[in-house]
Amino acid sequence: MSVTVAIPTALRRHTEGLDRFDCSPRDLNALLDALSSRFPDLKPHLRDEQGKVRRFLNIYVNDEDIRFLEKDYRFKDGDEVTLVPSIAGG
Amino acid sequence: MSTSLKYELRCRECHTTWGNQPVSFCEKCFAPLEIVYDLAAIKKEISRDEIARRATNLWRYKELLPLPEAYDASLPVGFTPLVKASALGETFRSKSLYLKNDSVCFPTLSFKDRVVAVALTQARNFGFEVVSCSSTGNLANAVAAQAARGGFKACVFIPADLEPAKVLGTEIYGAKIVRIAGNYDHVNRLCSQIADKHRWGFVNVNLRPYYAEGSKTVGYEIAEQLGWRLPDNVVVPMAGGSLITKIHKAFKELIALGLVEEKNVKFFGAQATGCSPISLAVKAGRSEIEPQKPATIARSLAIGNPADGYYATRTIVSSGGWAEDASDPEIVEGIALLAESEGVFTETAGGVTVASARKLFAQGRIAPEETTVLCITGNGLKTTDALAGRFEAFEPIPPKLAAFEEYLERELEFAQPAGGAR
Numbered sequence: 001m002s003v004t005v006a007i008p009t010a011l012r013r014h015t016e017g018l019d020r021f022d023c024s025p026r027d028l029n030a031l032l033d034a035l036s037s038r039f040p041d042l043k044p045h046l047r048d049e050q051g052k053v054r055r056f057l058n059i060y061v062n063d064e065d066i067r068f069l070e071k072d073y074r075f076k077d078g079d080e081v082t083l084v085p086s087i088a089g090g
Numbered sequence: 091m092s093t094s095l096k097y098e099l100r101c102r103e104c105h106t107t108w109g110n111q112p113v114s115f116c117e118k119c120f121a122p123l124e125i126v127y128d129l130a131a132i133k134k135e136i137s138r139d140e141i142a143r144r145a146t147n148l149w150r151y152k153e154l155l156p157l158p159e160a161y162d163a164s165l166p167v168g169f170t171p172l173v174k175a176s177a178l179g180e181t182f183r184s185k186s187l188y189l190k191n192d193s194v195c196f197p198t199l200s201f202k203d204r205v206v207a208v209a210l211t212q213a214r215n216f217g218f219e220v221v222s223c224s225s226t227g228n229l230a231n232a233v234a235a236q237a238a239r240g241g242f243k244a245c246v247f248i249p250a251d252l253e254p255a256k257v258l259g260t261e262i263y264g265a266k267i268v269r270i271a272g273n274y275d276h277v278n279r280l281c282s283q284i285a286d287k288h289r290w291g292f293v294n295v296n297l298r299p300y301y302a303e304g305s306k307t308v309g310y311e312i313a314e315q316l317g318w319r320l321p322d323n324v325v326v327p328m329a330g331g332s333l334i335t336k337i338h339k340a341f342k343e344l345i346a347l348g349l350v351e352e353k354n355v356k357f358f359g360a361q362a363t364g365c366s367p368i369s370l371a372v373k374a375g376r377s378e379i380e381p382q383k384p385a386t387i388a389r390s391l392a393i394g395n396p397a398d399g400y401y402a403t404r405t406i407v408s409s410g411g412w413a414e415d416a417s418d419p420e421i422v423e424g425i426a427l428l429a430e431s432e433g434v435f436t437e438t439a440g441g442v443t444v445a446s447a448r449k450l451f452a453q454g455r456i457a458p459e460e461t462t463v464l465c466i467t468g469n470g471l472k473t474t475d476a477l478a479g480r481f482e483a484f485e486p487i488p489p490k491l492a493a494f495e496e497y498l499e500r501e502l503e504f505a506q507p508a509g510g511a512r
Contacts, residue, residue, distance in 0.1 A: 089278035090332015
């Protein structure tokens with residue numbers, strides 16, 4: 001199973017400039033763990049001190065905000081995950 | 091702040107400063123960037139008298155806006171009427187009710203003219219040739235009009251289901267419109283991705299901190315038009331939640347500058363029930379926002395994932411205010427009530443504000459003797475489809491006095507006995 005994560009420009013200085021990252025996580029927690037272990041500098045930008053996903057980071061699976069999917073959503077092969085800063089619009 | 095800067099970007103959470111650049115969030119923690127000013131220096135330059143000598147438009151508050159050294163202030167945006175609303179006040183049992191009437195804001199009849207005016211000064215400063223936005227309609231109108239005048243190319247992104255008048259009101263200025271098959275939150279996410287890749291000036295993405303400051307002028311004007319005093323309460327419609335936080339910031343700045351007396355103004359937020367992530371959070375006593383999928387006729391407020399929702403909630407709760415929301419029928423009744431009582435025709439967002447205010451008064455959350463300002467942010471002619479079917483089509487009558495007399499007898503409840511004036 002392969003899931004692709006799109007990395008926004010603002011985070012690429014922590015990912016050696018990579019704009020995509022392939023992994024095979026079971027769920028969101030595993031995905032963030034995979035990103036954090038591959039790119040240790042990225043870790044504090046994904047989760048806050050309490051381990052919660054940062055308030056101002058939105059995570060989409062394909063076209064859907066992950067908060068609209070079932071709790072503990074299990075990734076499927078080919079899912080595309082996009083990280084997007086939430087501060088836009090209005 | 092560096093001494094050479096009059097204003098600069100600062101992260102709202104970690105307080106890192108970022109100078110001035112087209113970026114909306116902190117690269118360290120992704121929290122929003124906001125403009126901070128050297129208020130002590132501004133205090134020496136600005137006074138009520140000095141402001142009073144200036145032209146009646148939003149540029150009169152130039153020291154409190156993030157404007158470049160050189161900018162075009164020739165477009166008289168803002169300084170919309172503050173109208174005493176006695177008849178509506180009677181309905182609400184309010185003794186001191188006002189409308190801040192941005193339904194007649196120049197040039198495109200919504201408060202978005204303010205934010206765009208400020209954003210485009212910085213679009214020019216940063217050297218953007220193309221300006222853009224994600225929009226529920228009013229913002230696209232404002233960007234298209236002011237881009238046309240300013241010689242920018244404009245390309246705007248909208249949800250596919252917008253009101254026809256708001257689409258036409260963008261196309262007429264020669265702007266390119268990209269309709270997105272999705273809701274506003276889809277449009278917004280796409281724009282964030284485009285702004286990440288293309289060098290375009292998105293007024294509400296990469297220029298957002300500058301843009302949002304334009305909303306403060308609503309607050310400055312309310313205070314100045316009340317004779318340099320703050321109201322007790324304001325009722326503000328909420329989409330992304332930015333306007334309510336910026337009116338709050340404006341009042342705080344005026345207090346810090348000594349232009350008004352200190353007062354704890356209560357902030358009340360208004361949303362459509364079909365898109366109420368902020369009002370639900372306030373009612374539930376939390377500041378974290380749970381996103382929604384919007385389903386409301388108030389399309390200009392249909393943002394299910396509001397960028398400033400968290401801050402809007404905190405502004406409301408910390409001021410001692412509250413939030414309410416209005417169903418689609420209540421929104422239409424709100425539009426009609428405002429039109430019939432005050433002669434102001436507002437769009438659906440204004441209907442939301444009026445209908446929510448009605449509830450807040452009925453609940454006793456706003457005291458009748460206090461001064462309350464309702465922010466009416468857009469014009470009714472843009473959302474006439476929300477009123478479809480409200481009025482019967484009427485048959486013409488022949489151009490004959492007898493036909494009119496018969497019509498009078500039949501149709502008009504205020505018909506008087508014949509005799510009339512001589």
